[in-house]
Amino acid sequence: xxxxxxxxxxxxxxxxxxxxxxxxxxxxxxxxxxxxxxxxxxxxxxxxxxxxxxxxxxxxxxxxxxxxxxxxxxxxxxxxxxxxxxxxxxxxxxxxxxxxxxxxxxxxxxxxxxxxxxxxxxxxxxxxxxxxxxxxxxxxxxxxxxxxxxxxxxxxxxxxxxxxxxxxxxxxxxxxxxxxxxxxxxxxxxxxxxxxxxxxxxxxxxxxxxxxxxxxxxxxxxxxxxxxxxxxxxxxxxxxxxxxxxxxxxxxxxxxxxxxxxxxxxxxxxxxxxxxxxxxxxxxxxxxxxxxxxxxxxxxxxxxxxxxxxxxxxxxxxxxxxxxxxxxxxxxxxxxxxxxxxxxxxxxxxxxxxxxxxxxxxxxxxxxxxxxxxxxxxxxxxxxxxxxxxxxxxxxxxxxxxxxxxxxxxxxxxxxxxxxxxxxxxxxxxxxxxxxxxxxxxxxxxxxxxxxxxxxxxxxxxxxxxxxxxxxxxxxxxxxxxxxxxxxxxxxxxxxxxxxxxxxxxxxxxxxxxxxxxxxxxxxxxxxxxxxxxxxxxxxxxxxxxxxxxxxxxxxxxxxxxxxxxxxxxxxxxxxxxxxxxxxxxxxxxxxxxxxxxxxx
Ligand code: FHN
Numbered sequence: 001x002x003x004x005x006x007x008x009x010x011x012x013x014x015x016x017x018x019x020x021x022x023x024x025x026x027x028x029x030x031x032x033x034x035x036x037x038x039x040x041x042x043x044x045x046x047x048x049x050x051x052x053x054x055x056x057x058x059x060x061x062x063x064x065x066x067x068x069x070x071x072x073x074x075x076x077x078x079x080x081x082x083x084x085x086x087x088x089x090x091x092x093x094x095x096x097x098x099x100x101x102x103x104x105x106x107x108x109x110x111x112x113x114x115x116x117x118x119x120x121x122x123x124x125x126x127x128x129x130x131x132x133x134x135x136x137x138x139x140x141x142x143x144x145x146x147x148x149x150x151x152x153x154x155x156x157x158x159x160x161x162x163x164x165x166x167x168x169x170x171x172x173x174x175x176x177x178x179x180x181x182x183x184x185x186x187x188x189x190x191x192x193x194x195x196x197x198x199x200x201x202x203x204x205x206x207x208x209x210x211x212x213x214x215x216x217x218x219x220x221x222x223x224x225x226x227x228x229x230x231x232x233x234x235x236x237x238x239x240x241x242x243x244x245x246x247x248x249x250x251x252x253x254x255x256x257x258x259x260x261x262x263x264x265x266x267x268x269x270x271x272x273x274x275x276x277x278x279x280x281x282x283x284x285x286x287x288x289x290x291x292x293x294x295x296x297x298x299x300x301x302x303x304x305x306x307x308x309x310x311x312x313x314x315x316x317x318x319x320x321x322x323x324x325x326x327x328x329x330x331x332x333x334x335x336x337x338x339x340x341x342x343x344x345x346x347x348x349x350x351x352x353x354x355x356x357x358x359x360x361x362x363x364x365x366x367x368x369x370x371x372x373x374x375x376x377x378x379x380x381x382x383x384x385x386x387x388x389x390x391x392x393x394x395x396x397x398x399x400x401x402x403x404x405x406x407x408x409x410x411x412x413x414x415x416x417x418x419x420x421x422x423x424x425x426x427x428x429x430x431x432x433x434x435x436x437x438x439x440x441x442x443x444x445x446x447x448x449x450x451x452x453x454x455x456x457x458x459x460x461x462x463x464x465x466x467x468x469x470x471x472x473x474x475x476x477x478x479x480x481x482x483x484x485x486x487x488x489x490x491x492x493x494x495x496x497x498x499x500x501x502x503x504x505x506x507x508x509x510x511x512x513x514x515x516x517x518x519x520x521x522x523x524x525x526x527x528x529x530x531x532x533x534x535x536x537x538x539x540x541x542x543x544x545x546x547x548x549x550x551x552x553x554x555x556x557x558x559x560x561x562x563x564x565x566x567x568x569x570x571x572x573x574x575x576x577x578x579x580x581x582x583x584x585x586x587x588x589x590x591x592x593x594x595x596x597x598x599x600x601x
Contacts, residue, residue: 027232028245028262030150031205033338034102035296036329038322039154039266039305040092041273042136043110044078046310050276061307062274065112065161069171072162075112079129087312089139093147095306095314099322100329102337103150105207105303106140108196110154110274113162118199121191124162136312141200150204153196157189157222157239158212167212185218193222197229206233211240219243236264249468252540254291255298256500256579257453257469258341264301267291269318271538275307281537282317285324286422292325292336293363293423297352299341324422332388332425335361343436344377345454349447351423360428361388367418374444375410376488377437380430385412388425395426405557407488408437439558440485446585448485448493450561452578455481470500474576477565483581485561490554492589493518496582497527497546497563502574504540506532510572514548516581517562523549528569528576543579550586 041062050061052068059067065075096104109115115125118135127135137153144151160166164173165184173179197203206226211219219240226233237244246262249255253265269288270279283291288304295302304325306318329336335354339361342353350373351365362375385395396413410428418424442448453469459479466472471479487493495516501509511530516523525548532544553559561583565576 027234031103031234031246031301032262034150035301035336035339036099036101036292037103037105037152037264037301037303038096038099038101039273039303040104040106040308041110041154041275041305042308043107043112043116043274044075044082044114045110045112046275046308047078047081049309050272050274050278056278060268060272060274061276061279062107062110062112062272064274066168072113072169072172076124076129076162079114079124079126080131082126082130082310083132084136084308084310084312085132087134087136087139087308089136089143090146092308092314093140093143093149095319095322096149097147099304099326100333100336101149101304101322103152103204104140104144105152105154105205106137108137108153108155109160109192111156111159111161111168111210113156113160113166115192117196119192119195121195122188137196137200145201151200151202152204152207154207154209155189155193155196156210157193157208157218158214159210160184160188163188181215181218185221190221190225193225194229197226197233203230203233205236205245207236208239208244211238214240216241216243249300250540252538253468254294254539254541255300255468257298257451257467258345259299259467263299264303265295266303266305268305268538269321273305273307275309275315280317282321283536283538285321285328287536288321289325289328289423290365293352293354293365296336296339296354297342297347297363328422331420332361332363332423335363335388335425335427343434345438346440346449346451348443348449349445350443355434358430358433360430360434362426362428364418364424364426367424368414368444371414371416373412373414375412376443377408377439377441377486378410379408379435379437380432382410383429383431385426385428387415387419388427389420391427397428405486407441407486437486440483442485442487442583442585446491446493446587448487448583449580450483450485450582451580452481455483455563457481470577470579472575474565474578475568475572477568480562480564481578481581483561484558485583486558487553487556487583487585489556490552492550492552492586493583494586495523495548495551496584497525497548497578498543498580498582499528499546500541500577500579501529501532501544502540503534503537503542505574508572508574510569510574510576512565512569512572512576513567514546515564515566516548516551518551518553518559518583521551521553523551524566525549527578528572545582551583 045062057067117137118127119125141151159168161169234245237247249265270281272279292302339354339356351363354361398411509529511528514527527546531546
């Protein structure tokens, strides 16, 4: 790669093989290519597995000390019982490898304050305080190196329920005025981070967690120490104060809009990070693959968690799902690793798109009826199409351009029957770089997807569209969203308003009276919490879909839709949080209208 422009004072840039400008020596390059990593939450809490004195404690397994308010002196005694004799670093790393994961992040110290590594600076650690006496991180570092997987640490820098000067333990150390966070930094946090960065060879990244109200100076100290000891070690955004090398979404939050490829989301397979005996709410392998694809299509990394038990074994339901993901990636990995977000700035009802250089990958969540597929708005020429699972069988493609409406369409004749049980992928080779019409098009099945990030927002000061693709601070009926989109022919469309909801705070959201106008047509209805159905409990942010009625669009081509709240639900203490609008063509509109009239009559 040759530098094509450089600023002697700051950073040098070059064009990569896809023609994009990239920073030279960009430390995040390996991580952005990786797309998929293993998260491991392992600690003393695995002994309880979410049960305390015969009761299942609500919340994730690793939070048992806080949720059951276990005194630090009592919790400490778990160390004498921690003897994971079945721990096999190579088996864990092999599982990560079989799953197709490229990096591994393990909890070196979680909020309970117990170090899962040899920590000469603090005796409350796995080598000094357990009968087992091993340093599992040393063994994992070695196994990762041998397998070509980047070894990384998680470290809870702010919460430490064992240290009287750190944050979080209000049951043993209730008097906040006696806490001195700098003392904890000097006594425990900085020495331990130093140990992690000097005892295990090259570290891919350090994953700090829950910055809370940490002061900028403390985050800076951690950043400087990391940079000094391992200049190439990445730092995640939860270090605090925007000092990380990349950003993370909230736990179990999937990206709603394309990101700049420096995002990661951490996800649980059930609802707990640490081992929890009674949590059997496992996501299926297909759901997990769908999430991986969702992340890749938006340029984000997917960090999938496992919670080993106290004997050192990764539970079978975790392992089985990981192996299935690995089998899918063996065939389709090219469509995930080292890819960029979809060139289309909106989602499709049938699936998602990733891209690499001049190739697009179509990931089918739903197989098109009879195998007949169309993609609207792709302006580049398609040279060939093939199924990733059967690369030698060419697939017929035909392309048209309607000059009058400047409408581009690709027809692909796929096999009639879905060729794989889980998410088949079709690769399209293009002539040149992908060029997609940025204006949302009516796609196959009559779907027009209008995400919030493509809208023009008219709103009082303080209301804005966030990078995660939702509207921030929409708390009155003043704001409006306007979208421009294309439809293929006149017709009747259902109007669906999609709102985001934080499942853990669902009760705070309201159901609002909303109005959508397209030309002179109006649809009115209620949108929000009333339509919220949990799709998977592990996903914290989910969408409610509210069908608010019909609009008749009388002409082909570009139109504008406007969304506003007519009556803001006064009970809402969160915010109205639309993620988008979806218009869906009503098939056989004439007979539909006839039957509606008959129903009303
Ligand atoms: O409180 C922790 C939780 O236990 C877990 O470690 C997750 C992983 O992202 N982080 C915190 C909550 O955001």
